[in-house]
Amino acid sequence: MTATPLLRATELSKTYRVGRALLPARRRAVQAVSEVSLEVMPGETLGIVGESGCGKSSLGRCLMKLQDITSGTLEFEGRDITRASAARMRPLRREMQMVFQDPAASLNPRRRVGDLLSDPFRIHAACDRAEIPDRVAALLRRVDLLPEHAMRFPHEFSGGQKQRIGIARALALRPKLVVADEPVSALDVSIQAQIVNLLADLREELGLTYVFIAHDLSVVRQISNRVAVMYLGSVVETGPVDRVFSAPRHPYTAALRSAVPVPKLDVPRPARTILSGDLPSPLNPPPGCRFHTRCPRATALCRAERPALLPDGQGGALACHHPLEA
């Protein structure tokens, strides 16, 4: 690919200090994101999947610069923003926005929806003050709400409607990049489909680029072009979403895929690999390949040496010593 990626992370890591602040000797570090490299091209949607504790939300927050990056680099449109100050980030905030999982928690309950939605315009002085109400009305209409909803408070809306408001706020200034962290997982199935459709329509209309973080494989497949699968802080496999889910090559992707119950009868199911045990503690990740403690294909090599994420020759990448047949 010759074009500049909109977003590029190179060996990005995020470490949190945990434990007792008063006893430095007992403080330990959790590496929530461990040397993740990925690129997001303009116009594409990159899905990030993994189970709870795999670091996908931490990664999302790092990509948005909502928290400091411990090591590695992050570039937005070719500019290094790894250490950019809050002041330097401010103009960039117009270009990159986030949609959160819990729309109720991300909307101030004491402010009217119209006020919440005028914030982006005011803060970035994006238009004349007099114009703001019209812009807000247009935004509300764009997410299939009504202009008169501007007078209401967040609690007067259903979960799906609240998420529409969260999306409207993120899109107010026409960002280039939207990072959505589990935007539909708190919603009922029938409402999920509405929001997924809305996100797809907006992408089309506004030429958006998404990083779509979710644990639900079928939702990610519906909206993404490419997908990155994470396990214990690392990306273990990336590639075009159809290929990765229909013919996974990393044993973890295969296990994850086969564990999803399919709402159909009489369809040939991939042989289920039931993983034994739970995710190891990220405080004390296993040496070598982090998946070896639960992997049916693990060997001595996997226990000793951590596999690097290498191109798989099919437009994706894979971090495994013993991948499944292509």
Add this chain to the structure above:
Amino acid sequence: MPAEPLLEVSGLTVSFRTEDGLVEAVRGISFAIAPGEIMGLVGESGSGKSQTLLALMGLITSPNAVLSGSVRFRGQELVGLGRRALDRIRGRDMAMIFQDPMTALTPVHTVGAQIVEQIRAHERISPRAARARAVELISAVGIPAPADVAGRYPHQLSGGMRQRAVIAMALSCNPALLIADEPTTALDVTVQAQILELIGRLRDEFGSAVILVTHDLGVVAEIADTVRVMYAGKVVEEGSKRDLFTAPQHPYAWGLFASIPPLEGARPARLSAIPGTPPRLSALPAGCAFRPRCAHAHAACAAMPALTGEGGHRAACVLSPARRAELLAAGEARS
């Protein structure tokens, strides 16, 4: 079903006195469950599925709740039964698993102590023997190092381990009926697969019947024998799993199936979402509650249709069976 039903619910209604007047959360539902049957109860938030479960277990204690109808367990009427009499049945013959295992465990006792308490509440057994049983149970639900885990507090266990501990507790007296409210919703899929396998094994080994509340049709396809779909406090469709998955009859069920993005095969350009939102229980439309969101609604829907159908597969919809077959053939339930 040939055998005497284990549980027979008829005309169960749960309503609450609120500022907006009497609000009916469960509006007269009836069903029966045979021993060893796994029934999937499907519905979205506010459909009344959780209130139904709480009513079955006699756990609706709000002074503003009004309960009517009948719940018979092995022929014994539970509605209106005193707390002492209920306590002899609950936990022993009927057990419940909640969505969030943390709410079912007290943080101040070890997991082992909580299971021992549960066993000794229902059986005359020495503390030592109860302890041994607890460790056995913990091992039976697939927790490694059971003796060690029995000595731990809930916060020291992962979500999957906690849910297994709660299941171990529910199984402690080999209940004839296990009631599970979204038991895997809070868990990761790889752990969900383990828990579903465990519930299936429970039925196979102990012959327990299970009522499994879920919003995930994938889970139903995996484990249930029969399915009931609830909408706005009523059962709108019921039948065997095969009936429901091969020829769903209610437009709401079609909408549910069509809303799920497929994990394989062609990706639809758009998902066919059900428009609108579920109605507020305090302002239900007259007649069929699904009418405002239904693509096939017409004048006749203003009267509430009864559950009708043949061979145990019944739906509450005014469309004629022939018309429904036509729509289904035209791809209504496909996304």
